[in-house]
Amino acid sequence: MAIIVQKFGGSSVANTEKIRRAAKQVIERMQAGYQVCVVASARGRQIEELLRDARELNPNPPKREMDQLLSTGEQQTVSLLAMALEAMGQKAISFTGTQIHMLTDGVYSNAQIKSVDSEFIRHELNEGRVVIVAGYQGVDEHGNITSLGRGGSDTSAVALAAALKAEECEIFADVDGVYTTDPQVFPKAALLDEISYDEMIEMASLGTGAMHIRSVAIGKRYNVRIRIRNSESNNPGTIITHEVPQMEGILVSGATIQRDMAKIGIAGIPNVPGTAARIFARLAEAKVVVDDIIQTEISHEKANLSFMVRNSDVQTAQKVANELKAELPCDSVFVRDDIALISAIGVGMRSQYGVAEKMFGALAKAKVNIDSITTSEIRISCAVGRPDVERALEAVCLAFELDRPARQRTKKR
Amino acid sequence: MAIIVQKFGGSSVANTEKIRRAAKQVIERMQAGYQVCVVASARGRQIEELLRDARELNPNPPKREMDQLLSTGEQQTVSLLAMALEAMGQKAISFTGTQIHMLTDGVYSNAQIKSVDSEFIRHELNEGRVVIVAGYQGVDEHGNITSLGRGGSDTSAVALAAALKAEECEIFADVDGVYTTDPQVFPKAALLDEISYDEMIEMASLGTGAMHIRSVAIGKRYNVRIRIRNSESNNPGTIITHEVPQMEGILVSGATIQRDMAKIGIAGIPNVPGTAARIFARLAEAKVVVDDIIQTEISHEKANLSFMVRNSDVQTAQKVANELKAELPCDSVFVRDDIALISAIGVGMRSQYGVAEKMFGALAKAKVNIDSITTSEIRISCAVGRPDVERALEAVCLAFELDRPARQRTKKR
Numbered sequence: 001m002a003i004i005v006q007k008f009g010g011s012s013v014a015n016t017e018k019i020r021r022a023a024k025q026v027i028e029r030m031q032a033g034y035q036v037c038v039v040a041s042a043r044g045r046q047i048e049e050l051l052r053d054a055r056e057l058n059p060n061p062p063k064r065e066m067d068q069l070l071s072t073g074e075q076q077t078v079s080l081l082a083m084a085l086e087a088m089g090q091k092a093i094s095f096t097g098t099q100i101h102m103l104t105d106g107v108y109s110n111a112q113i114k115s116v117d118s119e120f121i122r123h124e125l126n127e128g129r130v131v132i133v134a135g136y137q138g139v140d141e142h143g144n145i146t147s148l149g150r151g152g153s154d155t156s157a158v159a160l161a162a163a164l165k166a167e168e169c170e171i172f173a174d175v176d177g178v179y180t181t182d183p184q185v186f187p188k189a190a191l192l193d194e195i196s197y198d199e200m201i202e203m204a205s206l207g208t209g210a211m212h213i214r215s216v217a218i219g220k221r222y223n224v225r226i227r228i229r230n231s232e233s234n235n236p237g238t239i240i241t242h243e244v245p246q247m248e249g250i251l252v253s254g255a256t257i258q259r260d261m262a263k264i265g266i267a268g269i270p271n272v273p274g275t276a277a278r279i280f281a282r283l284a285e286a287k288v289v290v291d292d293i294i295q296t297e298i299s300h301e302k303a304n305l306s307f308m309v310r311n312s313d314v315q316t317a318q319k320v321a322n323e324l325k326a327e328l329p330c331d332s333v334f335v336r337d338d339i340a341l342i343s344a345i346g347v348g349m350r351s352q353y354g355v356a357e358k359m360f361g362a363l364a365k366a367k368v369n370i371d372s373i374t375t376s377e378i379r380i381s382c383a384v385g386r387p388d389v390e391r392a393l394e395a396v397c398l399a400f401e402l403d404r405p406a407r408q409r410t411k412k413r
Numbered sequence: 414m415a416i417i418v419q420k421f422g423g424s425s426v427a428n429t430e431k432i433r434r435a436a437k438q439v440i441e442r443m444q445a446g447y448q449v450c451v452v453a454s455a456r457g458r459q460i461e462e463l464l465r466d467a468r469e470l471n472p473n474p475p476k477r478e479m480d481q482l483l484s485t486g487e488q489q490t491v492s493l494l495a496m497a498l499e500a501m502g503q504k505a506i507s508f509t510g511t512q513i514h515m516l517t518d519g520v521y522s523n524a525q526i527k528s529v530d531s532e533f534i535r536h537e538l539n540e541g542r543v544v545i546v547a548g549y550q551g552v553d554e555h556g557n558i559t560s561l562g563r564g565g566s567d568t569s570a571v572a573l574a575a576a577l578k579a580e581e582c583e584i585f586a587d588v589d590g591v592y593t594t595d596p597q598v599f600p601k602a603a604l605l606d607e608i609s610y611d612e613m614i615e616m617a618s619l620g621t622g623a624m625h626i627r628s629v630a631i632g633k634r635y636n637v638r639i640r641i642r643n644s645e646s647n648n649p650g651t652i653i654t655h656e657v658p659q660m661e662g663i664l665v666s667g668a669t670i671q672r673d674m675a676k677i678g679i680a681g682i683p684n685v686p687g688t689a690a691r692i693f694a695r696l697a698e699a700k701v702v703v704d705d706i707i708q709t710e711i712s713h714e715k716a717n718l719s720f721m722v723r724n725s726d727v728q729t730a731q732k733v734a735n736e737l738k739a740e741l742p743c744d745s746v747f748v749r750d751d752i753a754l755i756s757a758i759g760v761g762m763r764s765q766y767g768v769a770e771k772m773f774g775a776l777a778k779a780k781v782n783i784d785s786i787t788t789s790e791i792r793i794s795c796a797v798g799r800p801d802v803e804r805a806l807e808a809v810c811l812a813f814e815l816d817r818p819a820r821q822r823t824k825k826r
């Protein structure tokens with residue numbers, strides 16, 4: 001019998017009414033003839049309260065105890081969901097990460113899954129039960145509870161779908177699926193029927209909330225068909241899957257913006273091997289996340305270096321850069337803290353030309369000045385002034401027809 | 414190094430301030446040179462909220478899921494307490510029942526402990542850590558979480574103290590220890606320095622709240638020295654221990670009352686073997702808890718039977734009795750629902766005479782009419798009218814000098 005894994009996030013199980021609604025989604029799949037394994041997150045309010053109590057007792061709590069504490073959140077949700085299903089006449093059983101031997105590497109608050117006891121779950125499914133697994137959590141070989149870190153419940157769900165060879169992994173969200181871009185910025189954004197793992201990874205790394213990059217990467221590795229859908233509607237949602245030939249006909253699948261960026265420039269650094277390594281080691285030490293590094297040679301002796309950081313990191317990054325100014329030495333440090341990034345993403349870029357040209361043309365026509373450009377195999381990102389970024393997004397979306405479903409766009413080739 | 418087990422109930426860890434106070438109690442013992450293993454209960458408010466959500470989703474939730482749900486309460490307390498200790502510079506580690514292999518028989522919501530991995534705990538203690546164990550919970554051989562039922566955290570603590578051969582098991586309560594009787598009814602009640610296991614078991618079975626009967630019985634079996642003391646004072650509290658010779662010099666150690674009782678009488682039942690068995694089987698089926706059964710022969714053919722039930726069970730018991738009236742048959746069923754019980758308890762009764770006589774005399778002098786009498790080896794209970802019970806308690810307490818510490822009483826022998 002085919003298996004479906006369904007994942008309900010914190011907002012889909014926030015109260016008893018929503019838990020009952022989730023139970024109905026599960027029963028719908030059971031009635032359609034599937035075996036269902038559910039992964040559920042903690043209810044948000046519970047986690048907030050626990051965090052508040054923990055901080056009050058210890059501003060810097062041991063990570064092991066934090067995982068031990070917060071893992072109770074999911075455990076509560078799964079037992080409540082099992083009770084709701086039983087009340088509707090559906091046999092169900094809940095499990096913690098420990099109980100299904102979701103074995104991890106033992107890194108508290110950011111563990112990696114090593115294996116999971118799928119036979120154990122299969123046995124329960126074959127008994128006609130819905131199996132409900134606490135997301136976000138695993139256990140190390142010593143029995144310590146380890147949480148999977150950001151996007152952890154998605155990761156649990158995709159890993160379980162892989163282990164159970166599920167037909168599909170349904171991720172319930174509070175949106176209808178993945179859009180070509182953020183509908184709150186560009187209201188004409190179109191819902192995507194499908195998107196490739198690689199595109200979704202780029203979108204996720206640029207902060208489109210629908211799903212966490214790590215779980216998409218696991219889905220790609222184990223070939224798990226992922227469906228993102230709305231827990232409160234019957235919309236079929238968006239399928240994340242392997243690249244299929246027709247995807248290549250589409251130049252750009254989506255566009256994203258990141259508003260709160262800053263650019264740090266270090267001008268006139270010594271043009272010798274190891275300088276950049278030294279700079280980024282110091283930034284990493286200060287826990288600054290760096291993106292879009294550009295280095296250009298200005299002479300045989302000197303080079304200019306720039307990189308993007310989040311606005312929240314700008315003061316730390318500037319402090320590090322100023323310390324380096326004397327040490328390296330360099331000519332000057334400058335900061336531009338009103339930067340935003342606009343990115344276009346599409347696996348079609350791999351096989352077709354003219355994407356960059358079309359993007360720059362659209363931005364020029366909209367009178368958006370480009371500060372700098374970085375690219376990957378399936379992504380082009382432009383740094384622009386923050387006040388321009390909404391206008392930039394609209395121009396790019398219209399240029400690549402992101403206001404209509406992929407099948408209705410002008411065909412290339 | 415000697416080990417102390419400390420148990421903090423729900424009211425001693427109800428909020429972060431109380432958790433911090435509990436942590437200080439732990440550190441005090443560490444500084445006195447002990448290794449400390451702590452058992453903690455769930456915070457009361459958390460359990461109430463979970464019960465409310467569970468009932469809302471399922472008026473009759475599966476017991477397995479209920480244990481899975483409620484066990485999160487203790488898990489939260491122990492990790493928070495570990496954080497508090499770490500913040501005070503004391504190394505600490507928290508464990509669930511699963512993590513220390515508190516193996517039970519698998520009866521959900523009322524499990525019995527089979528064994529516990531004390532070596533594992535010893536290892537952590539020897540590393541200089543305070544070990545904090547979630548009370549009330551264990552795990553069966555399949556990894557299912559099973560709660561120990563009423564008084565479960567006391568039971569966890571005493572069982573751990575036995576397994577660790579602890580010097581003492583400290584039960585923190587919101588009272589200073591065990592009193593000769595309820596100070597709210599008889600304000601002159603004296604605090605006991607020590608009490609025997611058997612006396613404490615009788616007191617507990619009659620509803621004096623300080624500790625649950627099951628945990629005292631385990632303490633007796635494994636010879637665990639138990640100390641009940643106040644979490645908010647330095648009073649040394651009451652030691653529960655084996656009977657020592659000087660206890661026999663004390664006729665009565667304590668007195669208790671149970672207010673809300675009712676007496677059911679079934680008159681003229683067939684005086685043949687099996688009648689009583691049939692009656693009490695039917696009452697057990699209806700989940701009525703029966704106490705103080707009295708049967709008297711009234712003729713060769715007929716007998717009268719009476720028993721006590723809690724007032725909350727009286728309607729169910731009466732219904733069962735009325736059904737039996739036609740079936741048995743019997744002459745009549747009567748109910749007296751304004752009964753209370755007064756009991757005097759003391760291991761001294763085993764070796765000395767005159768207790769009953771003294772008690773009846775005291776009640777007669779206080780003009781309290783006795784409805785019926787039952788006795789055990791170390792207890793005498795009299796059923797009296799509810800309006801008389803406070804007066805009865807005072808008379809009995811004064812007769813047996815329960816208003817003063819044992820060592821100050823008139824010596825017998």
